[in-house]
Amino acid sequence: MPVVWMYWAAALTLVTLASAYVVRRFGQYGFAALTSFYTIYLGASQILAARIVRFDLGFYSFFAPAAVLIYPFVAQAVDMINEVYGRKKAHLAIAIAFATQVLLVAFILMVNSLPPAPFFGYEDAWRNIFGLGVRITVASWISFLVCQNVDAYIFSWLKRRCERKVWLRSVTSDVLDLTLDSAIFVTLAFYGVMPIGPLIIGQIATKNFVGFIDTPWFLWYRKLVSSLA
Incomplete structure (x- = not known):
């Protein structure tokens, strides 16, 4: 189990350094770079x-x-x-990321419409993983759009009122985002199919635990962006 946290910390450290460097040294490309990371994270989470x-x-x-x-x-x-x-760019990044997820689903559906080769022995496994359910897909899209935009709004609102408390806006916006995401997605995807209470509680606890411990990296990013020459 400790190995996974080593991978997690190494990945977060690398992307924090890369993000801060690009933003500080090549400001005109910073938004594009961060949005690219954002869409990669989102695609990875879906898979x-x-x-x-x-x-x-x-x-x-x-x-x-x-x-x-x-x-x-x-x-x-x-x-x-x-x-x-700023918030407008954050909302733009969310819209771009959402469009990529729609395309991802469209590409998967396109490929799934084709018959498998007779010698392809992993069709059942493929279908189990990438046989997208309409309800789950729609639930994922709705929770993403609602929660990410709430995150962007709350973060911006706190930044205007508590400029120096970087940790406060990061933790508060992420907790609300991750909590709402768990509640909305699980409810829309599984209500009436299985007990949703334990699923919601488990996801809220897990996501917020991991989300809380990544706060030092965001504070580090903020410091790097301000100090890199």
Whole structure:
């Protein structure tokens, strides 16, 4: 289990350094770079959500989609854009990312409409992972649009009122984003199919735990953006 956190920390460190460097040294390309990272995170989370994994904290273990490790990256990317380029650019990045997800689904549906080669022995596995359910897809889109835009608005609102409290706007906006995302998605996707209470609680706890511990990297990003020459 510690290995996954090493990968997670290394990835977050690398992308924080890269983001700050591009924003500070090549400001005109910073928004494009951050939006690219953002869309990659989002696409990865959509794919990784298909795998349910076991998290063992030593004193407690639970099961959750592997994508919970990526969701805080998504929320933080919006904060990075908002911090430097403002709320309008953050909303633009959200719209761009949403368009890429629609395209991703369209491409998957396009490929799924083709018959498999007779020697392709993994069709059932492919369908299990990429056989998109309409309800789950729509639930994912709605929760994304609502929660990411709420994140952008709350972050911007707190920035205007608490300029120096960088940690406050980062943590508050991410907690609201990740909590709402869990509640909206699980309710829309699984209500009436399975008990949603435990699913919502598990996702809220997991996402916010990971989202909280990534706060130092955002503070570091803010410092790097301000100090890099």
